[in-house]
Amino acid sequence: MKIKKEVTIYDLAKELNYSPSTISRALNNHKSISKKTIKLIKEAAEGMGYRPNNLAAGLRNNKSNTIGVLISRINRPFMASLISGIEETARKAGYNVLISQSNDMYENEVSNCNALYDSRITGLIVSLSMETVDMAHFQKFIDQGIPIVFVDRVPDNFNSYKVVIDNYTAGYSATKHLIDQGCTRIAHFAGAQHRNIYEERKKGYLDALRESGLPIRDELIIHFKTLSFEEGNKATKKLLKMPEPPDGIFSANDTAAVSAIMCAKKMGVEVPQELAVIGFNDDPIASIMQPSLSTVSHPASKMGAISAKRILNHSGQNYDADLTEITVLGTEIIVRDSSLRRARLLRSKTS
Amino acid sequence: MKIKKEVTIYDLAKELNYSPSTISRALNNHKSISKKTIKLIKEAAEGMGYRPNNLAAGLRNNKSNTIGVLISRINRPFMASLISGIEETARKAGYNVLISQSNDMYENEVSNCNALYDSRITGLIVSLSMETVDMAHFQKFIDQGIPIVFVDRVPDNFNSYKVVIDNYTAGYSATKHLIDQGCTRIAHFAGAQHRNIYEERKKGYLDALRESGLPIRDELIIHFKTLSFEEGNKATKKLLKMPEPPDGIFSANDTAAVSAIMCAKKMGVEVPQELAVIGFNDDPIASIMQPSLSTVSHPASKMGAISAKRILNHSGQNYDADLTEITVLGTEIIVRDSSLRRARLLRSKTS
């Protein structure tokens, strides 16, 4: 199989008797090239099958019109939607998207970070791995004026753009909802506390209890490593075997919440009557499973779009590391069957 | 914020009194450079914060160590797992991954195709959009010797690497399973028939019926456009209102199967006793919902890994368009509650 020679602006220049400069300017709609010439050149480019070489342009301009994405895992509903939002926004602006996943390991995050840097990305969108504490691997981007947008799992000791949800309020509202449903012994499935989103959710949980005059019982607060299905299963089993088991669970994610419900069912514990459950994320599962899972919905795709826009808007202006714009998005408590104990009661009240 | 100057091999050359050629060779472990010099140069590079510029290297070599991915949508469980498999394999080999989604529109597929080409990707992994018929936009990759791997939704009129599952057998087995469970009026939710995966699944369905001597009833074969939840809902409602409703459904994806089950429940139709359902894909929902959904499992992540490996292996050798290696992976029928009518009967038979 012979490889065809690629058409470059030099080929176009020779063919049309123009200089490469003129070809380049014409293809970029430069104002000093006449409309007629631009049309002529563009048509010839199309006809000869010319395709720009991003590598060459990128080298010259020292950037690649590419947004780098650094997340923990792609195949999580939230992350997939986030990426989808990023890709859609970037694509519309003519940007490409490079992805990489850390699998929640610090070491991978660092090496992926370097790989993305080596590709001279225009900006970086990051959701931190579970392990990450040290932030030094991001410094080189700042030094080069490459914008970083932290999404969802953000650092609190690093100045940069951030796009987050109000985890505190969400945690507070979710817990308050359970209290409103008559729960008095509410357990919490907490995530790794050095990741601020989990810390905030827990704070919200604690404050909701305090405000309602409910005691805080340490034995009802379970600290998870990864909030996995297995972990959730184990934790639920343990909780339900306690002499005074909880009558409600606020889980920091849906996966663990689902496992709690399934475990409860297996153990013959009625949901929501004996155990009300609310999760976090509004994964697709939540609305399908039975009983359907109450949860906190996350505008994942929108967060992706906003993050991408941050980077797109950034280009042109000089990067000011002191200017840290933080976007905080609202969440929504989605009440479904897994926590709805007082449906009729509430309805009769309002009517 | 001042931008630090980047360190290049020229800076290293000046600092260490070597030529740029030597620096480059040392960093690439070229055999004509002494071990001692390599160590010296690498340490200095590390110390001075040198980072290679992929754009420059890519321009010179006319490739970017990047794999391009062109799929319909990222936030589908199957696709997210596919990408995850691709990314993991590519990353290990030092390759980056560029992603783009067509949202199942031909026009987007073409423009994304061009965008990826412009970035001089090393290889392309594609799952076709629902709309795609014309394949001309892929020709330029072939002309340049850039390998293309089609995954899952593959063309049948284009020579290239392909990674697929045996959709015919899967469709046959799924239908056979329903027949074994005593179903005699089995409906099929079919996908767009110009996408071969759906065509094959339907063929398997038809042959299973024929082989068992069951009649093929056109009114029980519903042709979907996108196999969405809404479409599934509508179709199920219609089917169940028929004078002689089906007693089984084989859906070409899980989403529509889930909608069928939920619709049946709403209409008071018992699953699986009155209506047995089997889906396709083994989405996370399948095992969680109630009744749990029988389905065909798809080795998504593995398909991604294999696709990436195809491209990695390809480099070096000359591309031979006549050599079209097709990888066919097996599937597994996952029997869960939604189709299990004869559980006890079967068990007593085997024991």
Added chain:
DNA sequence: TAAATATACGCAATCGATTCCGTTAATTAT
């Protein structure tokens, strides 16, 4: 009509890494 300005384009350097040819010095073979 001469001067001033605008229009439309060309020249050549540049981005950073790679690699084909050398060249020099060190080692081995005879």
Added chain:
DNA sequence: ATAATTAACGGAATCGATTGCGTATATTTA
């Protein structure tokens, strides 16, 4: 001890697009 290798490195062109500066022609202004 001299020729023949080998090892270790340098020079300079190259990849393709961009852009500051320069120039010739056309157009406008006074």
